[in-house]
Amino acid sequence: MTVNFEMVQGDTRYMRFTCYNSDGTILNLATANAATFGVIEYGKTNGNTIISKTFSSGIVIEDTNVAVVKLDPSDTSSINGKFEYTFTLDDFTNDTFSSTGLFIINISAN
Numbered sequence: 001m002t003v004n005f006e007m008v009q010g011d012t013r014y015m016r017f018t019c020y021n022s023d024g025t026i027l028n029l030a031t032a033n034a035a036t037f038g039v040i041e042y043g044k045t046n047g048n049t050i051i052s053k054t055f056s057s058g059i060v061i062e063d064t065n066v067a068v069v070k071l072d073p074s075d076t077s078s079i080n081g082k083f084e085y086t087f088t089l090d091d092f093t094n095d096t097f098s099s100t101g102l103f104i105i106n107i108s109a110n
Contacts (some may be wrong), residue, residue, distance in 0.1 A: 002099070002100055002101045003017075003099055003101045004101040004102040004103070004104070005085070005101065005102070005103050005104070006103075006104040006105075006106065007071070007076065007103075007104070007105055007106070008105075008106050008107075008108060009076050009077065009079065009080045009105050009106060009107050009108075010073045010076055010077040011073060011076070012070070012071065012072060012073060013070075013071040013076075014068055014069070014070055014071075015037075015068065015069040015070075015071070015087075016062065016066055016067075016068050017066065017067045017068075017069070017087055017089070017097070017099055018065055018066050019065045019066070019067055019089055019097040020065070020097060021095050021097075022095065022096075026064065026065040027065050027089070027091065027095055027097050028064055028065065028091075029061045029063075029064060029065055029066070029067060029089070029091070030061075030064070031091040031092045031093060032055075032061065032067070032089055032090070032091045032092075033090060033091060033092050034054075034055065034088075034089070034090045035054060035055050035059045035067055035087070035088065035089040035090075036052070036053070036054055036059075036086075036087070036088050037051070037052070037053040037054075037058070037059060037069045037085065037086070037087045038051065038052050038053075038085065038086050039051035039052075039083050039084070039085045039103055040083065040084055040085075041081075041082075041083060041084075042081070042082040042083055042084050042102070043084075050079060050083065051071065051075050051076070051085075053069050053070075053071075058070050058071070058072075067087075067089055069087065076105050079105055080105045080106060080107050081104075081105060082102065082103075082104055083102070083103040083104070083105065084100065084101070084102060084103065085100065085101060085102075085103040086098070086099075086100050087099045087100070
């Protein structure tokens with residue numbers, strides 16, 4: 001699944017991901033055992049991870065099938081530009097949900 005996000009540098013941002021099984025049914029996140037979120041510079045497939053989140057640091061389950069990644073002001077206060085993100089969630093039944101896309105961080109809201 002591809003979803004693009006945009007935000008202002010140094011703001012708090014909640015990125016919500018509605019998760020589905022490969023067959024299109026709702027993925028019950030009560031069985032989720034791992035989730036990762038990473039941001040790299042745009043176009044650098046093997047680039048350094050600039051922002052990294054996991055269940056223990058910034059990813060929470062909000063509802064039956066919604067995972068939320070929280071970006072704190074300190075995550076983006078010193079960066080801006082065009083980036084790529086990857087979000088992946090796995091459950092105990094070996095179902096995986098993935099989302100990738102562009103992540104734009106603007107210097108100001110204008």
